[in-house]
Amino acid sequence: MTIPTTQAVGDGYLFIDGKFQPADSQETVQDINPATEQPICEVAWAGTSDLDRAVQAARRAFDMGPWPSMPAKERGRLLLRIADGIETAGEELALLETLDVGKPITFTRGFDVRAAAEIFRYYAGMVEQLEGAARPAGARSLQYTRREPLGVVGAITPFNFPLNLAVNKIAPALAAGNTIVHKPAEQTPLTALALARVMAEAGLPEGVHNVVTGGGATVGAALVEHPGIDKISFTGSTATGKRLIAAAAGTLKKVTVELGGKGANIVFGDADIEPAVQAAFQAGFFNTGQFCMSGSRLLVHRSVHDQVVDALTGVLGAIPVGDPLDESTVLGPLAHRQQLDKVVEYVGIGRAEGATVAFGGERGHDGPGYFHQPTLFTGAHPQMRIAQEEIFGPVVTVLPFDTDEEAVEIANGTPYGLAAGLHTRDVRRAHTVAARLQAGIVWVNTWAAFENSTSFGGYKSSGYGRELGPEGIEEYLQYKTVYVNVD
Incomplete structure (x- = not known):
């Protein structure tokens, strides 16, 4: 050889x-x-x-x-x-x-x-x-x-x-x-x-x-x-x-x-907020959002909506974005120019649809590299393109809900079914909702946990x-x- x-x-x-x-x-x-x-x-x-x-x-x-x-x-x-x-x-x-x-x-x-x-x-x-x-x-x-x-x-x-x-x-x-x-x-x-x-x-x-x-x-x-x-x-x-x-x-x-995927990550009103927010960051921004199992839709019960958004915004503001060879960096660039251009396009689509940029929304910096700020949209509704289409970048759309039934309906309301997650202290709710989510893998009170002994794959598209x-x-x-x- x-x-x-x-x-x-x-x-x-x-x-x-x-x-x-x-x-x-x-x-x-x-x-x-x-x-x-x-x-x-x-x-x-x-x-x-x-x-x-x-x-x-x-x-x-x-x-x-x-x-x-x-x-x-x-x-x-x-x-x-x-x-x-x-x-x-x-x-x-x-x-x-x-x-x-x-x-x-x-x-x-x-x-x-x-x-x-x-x-x-x-x-x-x-x-x-x-x-x-x-x-x-x-x-x-x-x-x-x-x-x-x-x-x-x-x-x-x-x-x-x-x-x-x-x-x-x-x-x-x-x-x-x-x-x-x-x-x-x-x-x-x-x-x-x-x-x-x-x-x-x-x-x-x-x-x-x-x-x-x-x-x-x-x-x-x-x-x-x-x-x-x-x-x-x-x-x-x-x-x-x-x-x-x-x-x-x-x-x-x-x-x-x-x-592709458009994973729904659901935070119920009884969730432990701090770990739920950390999991929401992992779900939405892991690998700069270039993750088919990304939790790019963050569904939050209206009673804790503002608390979760404020906490997640604080996390995003403290995350080091930059040189991936620097061991302090958490978010690097997108993998290639076309992907950066796609993210920029979708952020523009979200703004045009009437959603609010709660954090980010711009390219990462004026220097070289395919960087984009981690971006959080609020004021969105489930049928917006940013809530329906896979962006494959550091963009998360927050969607409020009032009941468990509404959360499941929104979560299942896309053509995709690769991954989903939920956060609750109620064991009955955890198992009931997990059974109803149309996804090949469902995480409860975590995100992106894998074992070689358990499989993953898609439902629907x-x-x-x-x-x-x-x-x-x-x-x-x-x-x-x-x-x-x-x-």
């Missing part, structure tokens, strides 16, 4: 069939640091011929290579070595994620890298649990089921959590015995390439994992339509997901999609399929029945 140094990872390379290599066209693009607007490095800009090479490599590795037939124990040990390698390269991976996405370095160290290693360990532990079952049959016959890998998986991941959301797909797909072609977001490809190096160094056979960097409209679309791909796992916007599902239908691929937990690996398996006549 040809594995360049960390400094060369982004230097115009794809990772195909166990080797870092340039695109056929030799074309590259600049990868931009969102905090400085300066180039980090050159990244290979793949075309469809490069994608074909990656799919062929993954196909060979699945059809003729050792990975699908490798003993489960050995496959699990290799996944554990990958987890160890992620931790060993942790500082490199954290730095690349911070430079590429603009996340604060304390966050990429404390969450992204740690979670990536833990997810590989979790699925390494599941490899030996993929048993089938014997089923009742006649006296002279035997029936049993096998759980087998799907084949070649096309993984398409977004710009907001490049490392973590890639591992959410790669680890269970590998544990199940599949091979992979990964197309990371064109704006944030660096940790995908570094992870490929870590996995190769751990001993992953050639062709099992391939990374093709390039445009979604070309490489991404070709991956979805490619006849050599058996399954697509996509995380991204609802609009793109709908087009992807239609395109994949031509080859009858299995598809799972985690799409937020997609279908699940990631993490035992449900996550099922998305990469198929069942076969074997009937044996012993006469």
